[in-house]
Each structure stands twice: as C-alpha cells, then as structure tokens.
Amino acid sequence: MQLVKVGLCAFGMSGKVFHAPFLKEHPGFFMSAVVERSKEESKEKYPDATIYRSVEEMLNHSDVEVVVVNTPVQTHFEYVKMALEAGKNVIVEKPFTVDVSEAEQLVQLAEEKGLFLSVYQNRRFDRDFLQVKKILNDKKLGDIKEAEIRFDRFRTEPSGKQHKENPQQTGSGSLHDLGAHLIDQAVQLFGFPEKLFGDVFSMKGIEYANDYFEIILFYKNKMRVRLKSSVFSKEAHYAYVIHGNKGSFLQERTDNQETELVAGTLPTYGENWMLPLKDSDGILNYVNDHGETERTLTSSEPGNYMNYYQEIYEHIVFGYDLPSPGKEVIQNMKLIDACFESSEKEEVIHLD
Incomplete structure (x- = not known):
C-alpha cells in the first residue's frame, strides 16, 4: 500500500482527537511531522513523528506530502498559503477561513499549483x-x-x-x-x-x-x-x-x-x-x-470519520473525487x- 506522509500544524484538541488517531490507524498514512511550539506531548503516542517548533520549520525541513492546518481559524489563510507555496497538499479545519475573500484566494492558489485543498467537514x-x-x-x-x-x-x-x-x-x-x-x-x-x-x-x-x-x-x-x-x-x-x-x-x-x-x-x-x-x-x-x-x-x-481520510487517500492514490474540496466550501x-x-x-x- 502506498504510504502518504502527513504533517500536523498543531497538537491541541483537534490534532489529538480528530486527526492523529485516524492517521495512525489508517495503513495508508504516516504522521511523520507535528508542530508543538513548546511541549512534546505527541511523543508518547506518536514517537516516530518529528516535532517541529513552527509551521515554517516543518515546511522547510519535512518531506510531508499533505499538511493538516488545524490551528485557530484566524491563522488558516496564512498557513494554508504557506503550505501551498511550499508545494504541499492541504487539509484545513473548518471553518475554511474567516471570510470568502480568503477562501477564494486559497482555492485559486491551489489550482495554480496543481495541489489539492480539502476542508475537514467531518x-x-x-x-x-x-x-x-x-x-x-x-x-x-x-x-x-x-x-x-x-x-x-x-x-x-x-x-x-x-x-x-x-x-x-x-x-x-x-x-x-x-x-x-x-x-x-x-x-x-x-x-x-x-x-x-x-x-x-x-x-x-x-x-x-x-x-x-x-x-x-x-x-x-x-x-x-x-x-x-x-x-x-x-x-x-x-x-x-x-x-x-x-x-x-x-x-x-x-x-x-x-x-x-x-x-x-x-x-x-x-x-x-x-x-x-x-x-x-x-x-x-x-x-x-x-x-x-x-x-x-x-x-x-x-x-465514521475514518471515511473522510479514506476518501483523501483514494483521491491521492486513485484520483477519486476529493472530499469537501475548497472550491465547493467557498459556498459555505x-x-x-x-x-x-x-x-x-x-x-x-x-x-x-
């Protein structure tokens, strides 16, 4: 099975509850990087994930294929844009952005880069x-x-x-x-x-x-x-x-x-x-x-929230439809x- 490396932008409740467990249990994903600004809480359950102290550091040094932007919504635009410009596919937590203008800019950037942008509408x-x-x-x-x-x-x-x-x-x-x-x-x-x-x-x-x-x-x-x-x-x-x-x-x-x-x-x-x-x-x-x-x-x-990640995996490996693509969630x-x-x-x- 093809292995997809994923990096988490934060390890708060969203990372601990809604993303890391599914990435760990799905055989097609490997959580290889996680951002923890001062703590190292991820080490206990995810010892193979490299801890970075900032999103910038993770993007500059990690070889992840997909970045999960699960930080506060006020930072979504900055971090999604940063990840796309670094050549990474992106999963971003809901709400997509703080307003429709930011969402439209990110969707356009993803299309220009030939990358996928999915909103985690679990x-x-x-x-x-x-x-x-x-x-x-x-x-x-x-x-x-x-x-x-x-x-x-x-x-x-x-x-x-x-x-x-x-x-x-x-x-x-x-x-x-x-x-x-x-x-x-x-x-x-x-x-x-x-x-x-x-x-x-x-x-x-x-x-x-x-x-x-x-x-x-x-x-x-x-x-x-x-x-x-x-x-x-x-x-x-x-x-x-x-x-x-x-x-x-x-x-x-x-x-x-x-x-x-x-x-x-x-x-x-x-x-x-x-x-x-x-x-x-x-x-x-x-x-x-x-x-x-x-x-x-x-x-x-x-x-079953695992089905979201299964659909992400099938999009990457088989080219199936992307779940909740950014272009669709602009309507929200x-x-x-x-x-x-x-x-x-x-x-x-x-x-x-």
Whole structure:
C-alpha cells in the first residue's frame, strides 16, 4: 500500500482527537511531522513523528506530502498559503477561513499549483446526518417544504479561548464554529439558497463573540430551511426536523464519535468502530403509496470519520473525487458572510 506522509500544524484538541488517531490507524498514512511550539506531548503516542517548533520549520525541513492546518481559524489563510507555496497538499479545519475573500484566494492558489485543498467537514460523516440523507434519498416525505437543523449546547460560562470568544477577532464565535457545520449540511442536503436572513448575536453579552444564531434559507421552490444554535439550551431538541407534502422525519443528534475519541477510544480501519444504537433515535411519519399512514421509530447506523481520510487517500492514490474540496466550501463562506451582513442590516440578503 502506498504510504502518504502527513504533517500536523498543531497538537491541541483537534490534532489529538480528530486527526492523529485516524492517521495512525489508517495503513495508508504516516504522521511523520507535528508542530508543538513548546511541549512534546505527541511523543508518547506518536514517537516516530518529528516535532517541529513552527509551521515554517516543518515546511522547510519535512518531506510531508499533505499538511493538516488545524490551528485557530484566524491563522488558516496564512498557513494554508504557506503550505501551498511550499508545494504541499492541504487539509484545513473548518471553518475554511474567516471570510470568502480568503477562501477564494486559497482555492485559486491551489489550482495554480496543481495541489489539492480539502476542508475537514467531518460532520458529513455523523450518523444522524447520514440518516437524514438516507431518508431524503428514499423520497418517502415527498416534496420537502420545511426543514430545521439545530446544534445546541449548554455552555453558559466563557471558555477563555480568545480565538473563539473575543468579538474583536474576525472568525470568532458560534457562527464560524458550529454554523460552518450546519450551513455545510444544509447545502449538502438542499443545495445553495436564493436568499437568506440571519440573526447573530451574543447572549452572554457584547464583550463576547456571538454564541447564538438563527438563519432562514429561502429556496426558489418556496422551501424554507432554518438553522439554529444556542449555548443556553439545557434540554435537547431534535437536531433535524424535515417536513414534506407526504410526511415528516425527526432525528436526534446521536453521533458520539467525538465523545469516544476524547475518552481515548481508537478508531479502526476498514470497519465501523462505533457500536450500533440500543434504542431508536428518529421518528418517520408518512403517507405511503396506498394512502395509509405509517409511523415508525428509526435507528441510524454508525458514522465514521475514518471515511473522510479514506476518501483523501483514494483521491491521492486513485484520483477519486476529493472530499469537501475548497472550491465547493467557498459556498459555505459566502453564506457565513451573508449572515453577518443580514444581521447587521436586519434585512434579507439576496445571493448570487
């Protein structure tokens, strides 16, 4: 099997949880380099990875083929550009960049260099999102009229992370953090909208970056999609609510890959590493072809973030489609920018 050398730009939570374990367990990848500015925490689990003290040092001295830019979003533009100019393919954490202008510049540079640029949209591989895709593909709901996707938390106290909570730093706040997932999922499920309205603000106060947003996406077929997130949600809502002219589907957010990874569980290659659910996590209620109502409890199949890296590997080795290419995710950045504009102007924004 062809071995692909990869370098991580940071070894914080993102590196420890979402990237290094999958690179270690996938036989086609070798994490040969990691940036740790002062510590050497990676040595315990990844002793074969050379530690560099800066991204510049890694790019100048490492022979990695792929660089994972998993630093704070405010540094994404600088480090992705640096890696591309050094001739490296790039995986960049979501959100892609702080605005659409930066995203467009990076995509153009990658095309000029003949390199790939993929955005790590890992929640395309969540069990609950995959179940919604399956239900929509089955077309039992008929023509979709309304949908809501939520990602709520109960985190009423500040985290102390300036790059996420300082309102003076572009790219901080929930809209770039969780909104990048919800917007991506909406576009994947329903396509790019005609216009939007956004309400974005901080429930904790103006000294903190936005921690609440509600977005309404308007589609030409008169469908509406609402995206919502709050950090003051003690009781869980259904994460996905889909209504069509033949029925409805409600899906809980049940993917627990992140929880297992944080606890130290290692993913496995070539099979689902998460256990099946013991209980149902969805409700499907629709009118069948005989005019009869069918209401069933549904259970989603395990998700698997390893499939993202498998698709990256197949793109490198076999030339298969690149997962979440930067050129595609530019659309998400356009919607994030439009949300801020809409919230500030308190008006609907028409999209190109």
